[in-house]
Amino acid sequence: MRLYIVRHAIAELRNIHSPMDEDRALTAEGIEKMQRVAEGLNTVGFIPDVILTSPLVRARQTAEILLEAFDSDIPMKIHPDLSPGGDRGILYRDIAKYRKKAQGLMLVGHQPSLGEIAGEIAWESPECYIELKKGGVCVIDLESIQDVLRGRLVCLLTPSVLCKIKSGT
Numbered sequence: 001m002r003l004y005i006v007r008h009a010i011a012e013l014r015n016i017h018s019p020m021d022e023d024r025a026l027t028a029e030g031i032e033k034m035q036r037v038a039e040g041l042n043t044v045g046f047i048p049d050v051i052l053t054s055p056l057v058r059a060r061q062t063a064e065i066l067l068e069a070f071d072s073d074i075p076m077k078i079h080p081d082l083s084p085g086g087d088r089g090i091l092y093r094d095i096a097k098y099r100k101k102a103q104g105l106m107l108v109g110h111q112p113s114l115g116e117i118a119g120e121i122a123w124e125s126p127e128c129y130i131e132l133k134k135g136g137v138c139v140i141d142l143e144s145i146q147d148v149l150r151g152r153l154v155c156l157l158t159p160s161v162l163c164k165i166k167s168g169t
Helices: 026-044 057-070 087-094 113-123 161-167
Strands: 001-007 050-053 076-078 104-108 135-145 150-157
Touching: 001 113, 026 050, 026 057, 026 161, 050 057, 057 076, 057 104, 057 113, 087 104, 087 113, 104 113, 113 150
Parallel strands: 001 104, 050 076, 050 104
Antiparallel strands: 001 135, 135 150
């Protein structure tokens, strides 16, 4: 199974309009850039069968932009353990449940959790952290989904690279 790990797009800073971290929405720039990122993913065929997203507003909005670009009936499910401080053990067990149902699974969430997840799956340690830019994507082919998740890093794509893929520049 292929695992796509996507960091949410550029979001508002905490301010008087969104004092709670979980309420921060994407900025206009974040929306526009994520639309181009999603089109780039679509162009290279990095399209999942299912999207799991953090319940925080900025992650849900990012997942919705991805769904729109993929133009299909891909289910999106809220997964509380993709929130900052979520339980990775529960998340990994839930990912394993998709091994017979999906060829591709996309996680949309936050740093540093996503970088730690990628490091743990690819190199057996969350200390082998991958830095994902906002709107960045890490692709891992899962090789073991039994007791622990293990896989091979396929690529790490920055938003600027994905935007160029779509625009052809």
